[in-house]
Amino acid sequence: MSKEFKRPDGRKHNELRPMKAKVGVIPNADGSAMFSFGDTVAIAAVYGPRQLHPQHMQDPSKGILRCNYDLLSFSVYDRKKPGPSRRSNEISKVTEWALLPAVYLEAFPNTVVDVQIYILQADAGTRTAGINAASMALAHAGIPMKDLVCSVAVGKNDKNLIVDLTKEEEDYDLGEGATDFAIAKLANSDDITLMQMDGKAQPKVIPDLINLSVEACSTIYEIQKKALKSVIAEGE
């Protein structure tokens, strides 16, 4: 069935958009990175560990992670009103949960690690691009980590399973319509740290979707690794 299905940009069903990653894009941050899937571009900056205010939020047993995700006003077709919204608050929170299992903050009590994620250009999959950038930025900031976090959106157009949806594919409305299934996982284990679904999918296709995302995540991991390693090699 998926043989005949043509994706609008001519990609194969398991093919990701061209990806770009760069580490160290923000000199004033302790760690920073850029990650892009095709026309979706995310930048992430990490500050800290640093003093946490207000004081009542401090945890004497470990440091806390604080994420902020936002679309820049020019990143979408209709200007996005700047400032926090229901959507960005939710994505900030799920990003925090997606990254938290990967970081060790026990060594930094009473402190906070701030992660700022901004979307420069949005063409679907912004939260996954943001998580990929943030995980590289955390590593770049020298935060002890269990693993890098890789994230990708898989989904369905009618009955066809596809990887890394564009905005056009997210808005597909024929047959069963479109399903968007965002996943984040730790690169070297099967631990899934984020799973969100928008749309409908039969329970029997969920394992297939997860398998597709695991395959895509290994490609993303290689790109993240290469970007991190090249930032050291450049100093020579």
Added chain:
Amino acid sequence: MSTNINGSGEASEENYSTEESGSAKRRIVVPGETIIEGEDYLPGEGTRREGLKIVSSKFGLAEEAGRLIKIISIFGAFVPRKGNVVVGRVTDLNYAGWVVDIDCAAAGFLPIEESPRFINRNEMDQYLKIGDVIAAKIWTVKTKGPDLTLNGKGLGKLEGGFIFRIIPSRVPRVIGKEGSMVGLIKEKTNCSITVGQNGWVWIKGQSIDEEIKARKAIEIISEKVHVEGLTEKMESWFEEK
């Protein structure tokens, strides 16, 4: 699975002295990457054991020193440790001492008793006032933050000159093996230089040109992350200038 991260209080200058001998093998690793497999190895700083594997917990250079595997980090914020000499700026003074910004998560505190001479509590600002820059040593790290002391060689108020910031994990490189690198810069530029482990560098020289030259040299060193024989390269850099 063990999730043990070793945070030994080892002075980072030592990391580099073993490294600059050139015998140890180093390679770049990212968090979660397997460095080596085998029962014979011990997980050191920034690494952990997962079954038979030694896995990295940090982004940096993995170094194999005998059986011990450790990570030399080259990015990130300053984490205070006992014995570190830091350069800081006085931000507040209270009845018990001075509060010093040392560019880390918690502010440093310098108790009045830890100054090298007797200070009248009513006239504390005659010795150190807000905005003064000091070189101090961390003598304990408490949960509230590090405590500082001025008792020691080369510590005290830094008068004149200017300060700037480099990435804290590059400081051992700037200091060099037994202070060889900073000694070279001092000799070539006739500047007084204090490099704090927190990445703040204080420079005071005879002329502005010499000060700028010293700053440039330090910035070049902190950018060359893992170049062998950097001291020789810097010597020829000074020749060219």
